[in-house]
Amino acid sequence: MTRPQRRTPPERKDRAPRQDRSTETRRRLLDATIESLAKDGWAGTGLTSVADRAGLSRGAAQHHFGTRDELVEAALDHLPAQRIEEIRERGQHLPDGPERLEAVVDLLCDIFGGSLGVASLQLWVGASTDPQLGDLVRKADARFNREIYQLTLELLGFSDEPENRRAVQATLVLVRGFALDAMVRDDKKWRHDVLQAWLPVLERGLA
């Protein structure tokens, strides 16, 4: 982790420094893992298929991740970080005022129900039949839960009180349910309609 950083000599423009290229390849592999999980599921995600998707040889992939387990463990760091990053970024463009609450829930639903979310669901469901994956998923999930909880509280502009905490947790459970639903049918009008049952409770948090 704390490898001494060599001073990199100036390089030709079309060639990234070695360190950057390695980071970039690693990232390509992790993105390919998420894509593979979302499209082919947990059972269809292996070192070879991920390398393939990233346009690399299996050997080149193994240079970064020796085994499927190592790859999945890294993906379990990468996936939540990506989701948080995307929510944080899009969270900067949300409206203020009364329509903010639904906009926050909509943003969460989009991310949880999009390919990042589907990849994550595949891991959850895979974990239910694979105890070792289960341990990894539980750890990654606990970390993600803490971060997404804090971020949601901030986006909603709620103070950190017991009642608000519960309301945010319930919102996140609801969002997971919507994400699941979006996997078989993506009906935003229906979601908007159903959300009207929940918003009045969430509005109390603003008071």
Place this chain on the structure above:
Amino acid sequence: MTRPQRRTPPERKDRAPRQDRSTETRRRLLDATIESLAKDGWAGTGLTSVADRAGLSRGAAQHHFGTRDELVEAALDHLPAQRIEEIRERGQHLPDGPERLEAVVDLLCDIFGGSLGVASLQLWVGASTDPQLGDLVRKADARFNREIYQLTLELLGFSDEPENRRAVQATLVLVRGFALDAMVRDDKKWRHDVLQAWLPVLERGLA
């Protein structure tokens, strides 16, 4: 389907009539399919492994279901029917009064998060990577949604009005989120706590 029914002669006590034995074998295969989905996932569920689980030969299983697709289609009828039946039965023993609301949600969470629910989640997640399964799941799900919606409305004792309808739909989305959560950690205390934020949504329905 409308095969003429032979009058069955009296039989020895240890031998069920042929029709009953056939229905029983079919049911055993469908139960084994649900068990296999819950434990081995969609990718691990095939005609051979299901026959195995049911203690039958592949040939005997194929007598009832020619292909994996036929088996899955029948399971997609069987699974929701089982869930509805179990909820209806356990719904008869729920308390009346103010604690009824949480008891209803708890019952739904137990069924959606139990092996019937996990099997169903496996199919949903499998459907996201398999368009043909997706069509079957969507059809079965639309049917199940109508039934579970009606049953929940009855269990809660709500009248069929727009606001109540939304509250019930939202609760069913929440329950799906809890079921997902129960796959990686089963924390009933946490669920009870989070539910306290949700109950006001339902309390309005009683008024």
